[in-house]
Amino acid sequence: MFEEKTYKRCTCHGPLFNRDGDPVLTDAGEHKTGRLDRNCPRLTERNHGSWFYQIELERSGDGERKRAREGGFRTQEEAARQAEEVWRASKAGVNVLSDETVAQFLTRWIKKKKAGLKRTTAHEYERDIELYLVPHLGALKLRDLRARHCQAIFDWIITDNERRAEHRTRVQELQATADAASQAWRTAPVATLTEKNERARLRAIWTTARDEHLAQRQRLQRTTGPATMLSIKTTLSSALSDALKEELIAKNYAAFLTLPKVVKPRALAWTAPRVANWKRTGQKPSPVMVWTLEQTAQFLDFIVMDRQFPGWHLILFHGLRRGELAALTWDEVDLDEEVIHITEQLVSISSEIHEDTPKADSIRDIKLNRDSVRLLKAWRKKQRTERAEWEKHKSWKDSGNRVFTREDGDVYHPQAFSDRWVRLVKLSGLPPIRLHDGRHEAASLALAAGVAPKAVHAMLGHSSMRMTTDTYQTVLPDMHAATASASLDLITAFRAQKNKKATKKAKKKRKKAPKGRGEEAA
Structure with a gap:
């Protein structure tokens, strides 16, 4: 049965007292000092200290008691909500006492997983883990992982793609500026001293524009396309599927992600x-x-x-x-x-x-x-x-x-x-x-x-x-032509067949018709 227990504590130091209110003494009889924790008199102040929770979990198979505790919450309500969430995860079979981080789990997961994968697939998994999953999720405890954390990866990728696209446009503009400056310098006349000085000035302008363009071009980055995002999701989903089997998480949160649609190019x-x-x-x-x-x-x-x-x-x-x-x-x-x-x-x-x-x-x-x-x-x-x-x-x-x-x-x-x-x-x-x-x-x-x-x-x-x-x-174009002709040929053949039947029917009707008066007179 769920029963939350929240409390407040701080890191203040001062004289220590026991539960009866008596001072705690050292061996020399002096008043002992230390961290006050839950006994700090300032805990009644709203912004002093932080809130913690402690809950009793189901006993292990050998009857040993298990408790989950966590602190650092700003309000008592936040601590209570987290306590209930941890309790629900525990009831769902999640090992809420595990302190393994996402990075630690992914490291041991890929080490075990890659033995049964194709080399190219294993390489893609390792790439996705190194470049995306660990940088964004690695420090998070696996037990605290939620769908919002996973979605944040792709939200960041989309935002970063916009930045990269803007930078690429900027590089293209710098290239156009440098090309124009180069053309102006190379076509400038040099007949007089004044024209030579002007050409030298134009060359300096081109040099500056060229250097700026080259510097920005070196920083160019390719955008992360929908296919790569789908690969990242696939890697994450595979890893979380195994984490679910190990009862380290309650759900495979990769199933709740929203990604840009992958549209395969048409040939x-x-x-x-x-x-x-x-x-x-x-x-x-x-x-x-x-x-x-x-x-x-x-x-x-x-x-x-x-x-x-x-x-x-x-x-x-x-x-x-x-x-x-x-x-x-x-x-x-x-x-x-x-x-x-x-x-x-x-x-x-x-x-x-x-x-x-x-x-x-x-x-x-x-x-x-x-x-x-x-x-x-x-x-x-x-x-x-x-x-x-x-x-x-x-x-x-x-x-x-x-x-x-x-x-x-x-x-x-x-x-x-x-x-x-x-x-x-x-x-x-x-x-x-x-x-x-x-x-x-x-x-x-x-x-x-x-x-x-x-x-x-x-x-x-x-x-x-x-x-x-x-x-x-x-x-292919030849197939297009054949298809178009086939439809026309079908109608043409139908009409020809219909006309043939009509002609045949008319001839048959004329043969059966009675002879005219002219023939009778003859």
Whole structure:
């Protein structure tokens, strides 16, 4: 049964008295002094001392009494409210006597948790804990954690994003000022001494503007987007879920958070008007773009002699991820059956390469098209020739029988594929798409060719069919034209069929009609 006990105490020092009011003496018979606590005569003053509570909790299994006490409250009402809240938490099964802080809990939690996580997931958890959760919640006792504390993280992020956006705008303004000052200085005439002095003054103005712009540019910070906020929430929710199991909190407060909505960018095709706008402004209409059929063919023709062409072919037609491409071994390639087995990937964490297995849905078999088979056979032959040459000089590096390696057999860093892709796209003159957009390209091409969505879903290794159809399928212009024509053709065919039936019916009716008078007279 809940029974609150609140009292007031302070830190004043003075002569001590026992419960009977007699002075407490030292061994030498002198009046002993010390902290007065609850016996200070000034406690009747409103602003002197602070309020504490003490409550009896349910006894432990061995019958031992347990008490919860806390102080530092400004009023008796605050102490009473906290006492009742602690009591309710205790009744809900929370260990209210634990003094473990959020930082201490998260430290031991991630140490235990990361053993069963993918490297990339563990890295994201550690990042969220280090950069966001510990700085904002770390000093708080876990038992005192509430939804408002968790929400404050995201409220701060949103406010800080506004500050960062304002600073970015300021940097852009400083750059424009510096560019204008540079133009004024460089175009200033120098025919006379007066003009030379004026040009020197303009140069000093440009130097000041440039230095201010560079100084502010170094302080630029990227805004924290909705996807990162969702990652922080996911990490917090996972941690609090385990804290709930340990009876350290009463609820998983991450479930009550309000976050900006995560809107996944829609993949768009590089139509002629979009290409023209990109050439004029340099802006992409969407972070995720794909080429048309003609543009894809142009790119393939342009890169056909590139060393990594078989890899680009696998990405554009079979949707491999760059980590899967870098990890693929000849042991997982069956050219007789024309299939590759995706069972491993290379991931980059803080620029270091780690071998890892893909997520369960991404472990898959991919049926190769005839060109992929032909290209891989030629590539294997070329790689064997390179190996023989490098082994003559004892310089071949064994990378575990990887399919795609450097000339000396060394493994590719996944980022090397992305960097090479960007350069090839730029050299081709085509509008830009990211290497990962190649997966969108593979999905769009397959669906446009009439491949069943379920087969495309299996090829890409998605966790859900919805991701394949909603996120990775881009309606190419040729498909738009086919759709528009299909609707028109349906109506046209209906009308033609209707007219044909009407004509046939009219002919039949004329045959059954009685002969006219002219015929009878004849």
